[in-house]
Amino acid sequence: MFDFSERLKKLPPYLFVELDRLKAEVQAKGVDVIDLGVGDPDLPTPEHIVEAGKRALEKPENHHYPSSVGMIAFREAVVSWFKARFGVELDPASEVVTLIGSKEGIAHFPLAFVNPGDVVLVPTPAYPVYHIGTLFAGGETYYLPLTAENDFKPDLKSIPEDVLSRARILWINYPNNPTTAVVTKEWFSEVVAFAKEHNLIVAHDAAYTELYFDGYVPPSILEVPGAKEVAIEFHSLSKTYCMTGWRIGFAVGNPELVKGLTTVKNNVDSGCFQAIQEAGIAALTGSQDCVAEHRRIFDERRQVMLEGLKKLGFEVHPPKATFYLWVKVPEGYTSADFCAKVLKEAGIVVTPGNGFGDPGEGYFRIALTVGKERLEEALSRLASLSL
Template structure:
């Protein structure tokens, strides 16, 4: 019998999410009250005006034709206006923007549009799984850039060998970061742009969490760096910033050759984002510019503070992140666990089975993630406090 499954599927690396989903189902079958802090899916809906715009648009008789893979002119112009408002950058909506079915759509297809088999891409470790999945689909070779706490989870450009720089087509950066919740300033991006220009490498910056920052911090765009558009593109998403994860809408901005390459690929594989969803996206961006959109950053900052405090009360000290909806938590020493086999994955499964709290083991995001878990702040504060109490009992061997 022929095998009806491509070998490359084994290289996609995100099976842990399906695995954790099965753990959750089993815990529910066992009668546990599961607090799901595993997947970063917002638990709140978009604002009423966004939902109203979507509902009105879907009733229009002219809304059901092919939307076009490039994106509607109205949406692209609004995206360009929002980038100017938010970051002070000037983007040509005709040539330097393309709409996407969420930023993951673009991240998954980018290497196919930019690379030939055997090319190298520089990838953060830990990093969002679609980074590696996109490379596997394109036959692009990854070179891992370790992100470590002692370097504030920033890559060391000097540690990348000259031969790797010569073969690299692009470098992936992600600040604020998923999963490590690290942040970067313009000085870091200036250094990254300098390296990219020196070696002829495109920078691909994933800025999906630009509006989920705390303590007065405002994440910058790499395109704010002088002449960065010569060597950089940037992904933006409406999923987390405006609670539109299920709508699947985002965009890529920046270098016109790279944007054009992705646009050309997508013109051959899909027909773009459903027009009513683009109309809803326009309203979301307009609301933000008018100050009518309630900040998701404020919501997640309150959840972060409450959850971190509750964990500290349980004896688990974790630095408070400055952005994202995630806590990147270094696992404490559990004196009751003497076995070397207690990996992040085993701890995550045991904690779910004993307490009903679901998190993602750090090794799901790369080798450097071992010893950590990623916790998503996607429950109300009282549930987060309850989760922290259960986790504390597990760490002390009381659960």
């Protein structure tokens, strides 16, 4: 009999593992399940990226251990992309590190800067890994509720002084998962000023900056003057280029913060496979028409679901970014009860909002990661439910 460590015992059930279990139960009964749960795009990786990866697989030099910090050619591609997209200059040698997907970097980052007893400020509802990385590093999570009343932004002024005095990292995520909220560069300026005042590291998860609509274009926190003094930003090729299974991303920003994360990686992984980095170079330096086409497709799906849900009486705010919808559950249901009903009676997987944190109660998240026809089928099934 082997006993799990205390850190594993403290872990909450990982949200999507439980969703997969419930989905399997329903599928075992022969139900054609429409999965709108996990944010895994159904669109294939663009062909020019796949072809670059194929060619790179055949190179013997890519069959050896890669560098933990990543190929200089990939980091230079990041620098070029970042300059073109955000107008921000980066040093590829000291301000960029390649990641095995941004999730890996987010989970490892607290290990570099958090000691037992330190506080990490974590938004909620949110991607679970901000808290899990804190837990693994021995830190204490202080949750910052994201509510509609505050436009799903954390109220930094509400943090008690005794918490701030022990805080090391402030996690933020915009465009936001799961709420789809967006922010301005001016708000990022307020965060940078707050971090400087309280000697905080700002860790910004920017996985959804390239999925935007209605004329809104998400900024990087590094566009704010002085942000590099306090901030590190995590980017993913997963959503932008439909490369979720390839596992590649990058972190950029303050050299000391990048060095700390790189030092952790030096000791726990052997870096991202170089063939995948070559595919990443093709993604970042090639035509971005594929990204625009992905936006067009997700926007079309967004419009279908917004119109259909509103006709059915659901309350949902049109998102300006991400490929999610953050929807109010109907009166008389909890988030979990409603999502269970939808799965069992309509064969549709949607994610209960409270699975991302307590303030998510009363909402559910839809991922627009199936085709338009399947979304229309989902709306038809929802219309047949008695709510």
